[in-house]
Amino acid sequence: MLRDMTLGQYYPVKSPVHSLDPRVKILLLIAAIVAVFMAGNMLAFLPAAVYIFFACRLSNVPFNMLLKGIKPLRFIIIFTVVLNIFFLPGEKVWLDLGFAKITQEAVMTAILYALRLVLLVMFSSLLTLTTAPVTLTDGLERLLSPLSKIGFPAHEMAMMMTIALRFIPTLLEEADKIMKAQSARGADFESGNLMARAKAMVPLLVPLFVSAFRRAGDLAMAMEARCYHGGKGRTRLHVLKMHKNDWLAILSMAVLIACVILIGRL
């Protein structure tokens, strides 16, 4: 049941994109987001779209995996589009409904926003699809580590995220098992109205929380038993290093941003 959910949605294949330095990938994502926001007209999205398409090809991730990432956000996208179409002011009126006018400018802006959202989601999906969660938090920790000088707990944050990510599949499996066990006693999780369904979750959630707390206690004990004492003086097994491909990726992103700025000027 729950096991079929693609959470964390890492797509485990080998590709040049997968083997990029996670720090580079995170920074590239931020750059891509900036680029997408800088794009002021429809045409300026073209380089970004081309970029994501080729990046996807290069990563050996099927393109529809990327599109799947948009699905959960479809309501937000539709919502912004509808709001923009009806309530943005403009001059060329296409349709006057009395309480609201649909103008050409509004429609164009709505499409622009929708495209922007879609591209944002696709860029972020590509990051999570090609980077194992643990690698991702590792990269994040390294990026944030300069902040630890001003008291930001970069290592602790990263450790917490790593642990949380590590336990998602475990807890999903546990939830699946408990759900099955309760179904075997005739519990019904699938029918009934909202209230009935919420109530039906109690036999699932109580044991799940009990086991999550038990696991947390065990893990804390096991970490202490192996002398874990936080980030200070801790060395790492995999030291992140920049390779040729990382520089190439940065270069490609620079080209993309340049293209977006140039087209925006036209």
Added chain:
Amino acid sequence: MQIEFKGVTHTYQEGSPFQSTAIRDVNFTVSSGEFLALIGHTGSGKSTLAQHINGLLRPTSGQVLIDGEDIHSSGYSKKTLRQKVGLVFQYPEHQLFEETVEKDIGFGPRNLGLSEDEILERVQEALRKVGLAYDEFREKSPFELSGGQMRRVAMAGVLAMRPEVLVLDEPAAGLDPMSREDMLQLIRSLHESGTTIIMISHSMDDVARFATRVLVMKKGTVAMDGTPADIFLHADQLEEMGLDVPVICRMNNDLRRLGLPLPEGIYEEDALFTALMQLWKGGENHAS
């Protein structure tokens, strides 16, 4: 009641890069009153198979028939099925959730839509079966019990459904020796009172003691199917699959290797004892 598996195959996460086939083309039939032990290496598909019996998993291909009816045909009631086939998962105490023992055991019968009187009767009966006093335990929180007691309460939660077939996934795992023996005796008494038992077990000694039939799984397929006597005759094959044989069976084989003319495939203490006695007496007669 008869359970029949017809070419059942199950693939997890079909079509994704994580896809894996847990069981492949499984065929067997279980009749009323059997005590079937399901054995196999970790990952051989025992648990997946068990979850097909009460329809928690749907075969990717093939059919599961109960009394000749496909349990996944549209007319078949899941509720009736879950009532008829009780499933006790590994570490069932992890599914306890109610405030009191009484409410937790009553969860199943309540889902069946029974009257309060009927629920009470079933809760009392289930607690009696697992050997816990109703008056003492009814108001207790399941979370303040000992491990063995929690396991029994969880078991009672399934027994309160009054299943005709009870599927147990390693019911004795992680229990101390005494709770373990109690649990096995409970299962034996359920079997004697007419419940069909299907038990997954890693302990060959338990299998030898209780099962009337053994199904050996290997990499998702049925490798052997027969009475314990048939199965334990092939000790070498079992060991090849990374499985054990009962202590008595090993002892018998060792003695045979030492040259004692014992019959093959003895796996029960009494049988070995009788055989040795015969040998001893025979030897005495010979000498005199």
